[in-house]
Amino acid sequence: MEFREKGSIYSQIAEYVCDQILLKKWLLGEKIPSIREFAATMQVNAITVQRAYDFLLQLDIIANKRGIGYFVTPGAEEKVLAFRRAQFIEQDLPLFVKNMRLLRIDPDEIKAYLENAQNKI
Structure with missing residues (x-):
């Protein structure tokens, strides 16, 4: 992924996750990459992905099942x-x-x- 100069990296990652959901590449109820895995894929710090995931958690687009991982929520x-x-x-x-x-x-x-x-x- 090429990051734009404008806008924070975490918001661009959150936008990417949303795009994957809208494109139906990440389906409702499906497990999404872990923070570390996604950070490695995106070549960013894990804290940046954590911020993106926290933002998406607040919007109830993803959910964290403790010990299992992050999932796309119903209605996402x-x-x-x-x-x-x-x-x-x-x-x-x-x-x-x-x-x-x-x-x-x-x-x-x-x-x-x-x-x-x-x-x-």
């Missing part, structure tokens, strides 16, 4: 979607709209672009 996909949508609307969308205004991009241009992009999927 919906929780990830709700969290990521709220984050997009509160953080990303305002910047997008600001740039549209500054660059004088008409909403119809964006609509046409989105329709064209959807046809390619």
Whole structure:
């Protein structure tokens, strides 16, 4: 995984975990990599992965079964979607709209672009 310069590494790891859940690569109820294992895979300090896992525990996206490991919680996909949508609307969308205004991009241009992009999927 290539880390972006913007944003903390632990939040990027949490985002990666969420992506795996949304892509159905990590299924509900499935055991996920241990902190040490994931730290080695991501080539980061175990404390960084611990912070990411703690964040995801707070959101009830993963759960820790003491002595067994971490698991994707039931309903995790919906929780990830709700969290990521709220984050997009509160953080990303305002910047997008600001740039549209500054660059004088008409909403119809964006609509046409989105329709064209959807046809390619």
